[in-house]
Amino acid sequence: MASETMTAEEFRRELERLRREYEEKLASAELQKTAERHIIDRKAEEARKANEAYLNEYVAIKLFRDNDRYKDDVYVAVNGKNCVIKRGEWVRIKRKFALVLDQSEIQDMRTAAYLEAEQNRFAEQTRSVGQGRSAASREKKA
Structure with a gap:
């Protein structure tokens, strides 16, 4: 039966690994949001230009x-x-x-x-x- 206890050093390393994993996921989500915003902005700009061309x-x-x-x-x-x-x-x-x-x-x-x-x-x-x-x-x- 394996011991469930961790040393302070093991706990610190595990905590650091979880923090890096969380920050990577957070950065990935931010990149995805930014990409989605750029797509929406581009589509809105294309629609505005098409509307302007139609009116002119x-x-x-x-x-x-x-x-x-x-x-x-x-x-x-x-x-x-x-x-x-x-x-x-x-x-x-x-x-x-x-x-x-x-x-x-x-x-x-x-x-x-x-x-x-x-x-x-x-x-x-x-x-x-x-x-x-x-x-x-x-x-x-x-």
Whole structure:
């Protein structure tokens, strides 16, 4: 039967071995974290560049023109960059400016739909109030 007791020197060597093993594992984990961060950073940078390239592609558009409200050129700004777009002509502009125009048009359509719904709601409310009053006045006359 082997003795389970250790001398102080054996205990110190075992403790030192365990400390080195722990520090190696810790260093390996730090290297792995750093490598993972670099991969994530690289992928994020690639995605940012791809997005920027997409937004800076040129697209052709033609804005509606009439001789009344829609006759002036349109000024568009995105993050401090701007351009002026002629109405009634095909022009090539960066996609980021075209997207702003699309978003503006969508917002205008939603606003018009909201206003129409509110007008209809108001008209319906006034009709129902008016019907209630006319019924009450008929009862008074009778």
